Amino acid sequence: DQQVKQNSPSLSVQEGRISILNCDYTNSMFDYFLWYKKYPAEGPTFLISISSIKDKNEDGRFTVFLNKSAKHLSLHIVPSQPGDSAVYFCAAVNDYKLSFGAGTTVTVRA
């Protein structure tokens, strides 16, 4: 029973446009949320995070939004670049444990 869900397995976006990745969770005890990026044959790398006491965190082209009442978070990438083509995982932390979503594969078209 997955507590973190990424319902869109893939996303295709044109270079320069905005990519919006969505994530829903069911456990209200999650207190920290992270996004990871993964290229083939490599381990995931950290992208951006947000504490449950905030609703927005921005880092360069990446912004994460958290809506606690809806148990929903999203990652915005603006502008999208070819190097952003990867799998993106949403993750949530509770009681020393991380729960990951299934991932969204982003393809940035030239």
Add this chain to the structure above:
Amino acid sequence: NAGVTQTPKFQVLKTGQSMTLQCAQDMNHEYMSWYRQDPGMGLRLIHYSVGAGITDQGEVPNGYNVSRSTTEDFPLRLLSAAPSQTSVYFCASSFTSSDTQYFGPGTRLTVL
């Protein structure tokens, strides 16, 4: 710094064999964890450790053992390999569970 290293990169086992996946980090991180990645499932936590001598179960611990005798090393043991354990295994470390986790490059395991 080498970061998080994992060995081997690839492994093929027969059903019933045992083996140990090695994981080491040189960042003095207290928190270490093991995940498996399967298609459509994301990464699932197998076991984790909040410090030397302390380990606990994650979401999918059955069939796996861990120990943490030093801060640097966190090996994962498969006691009797089964085809259902065919997967890509990632080790990760961080200062705490809420900090950025640094992942190793992964071990691709096939059990025949």
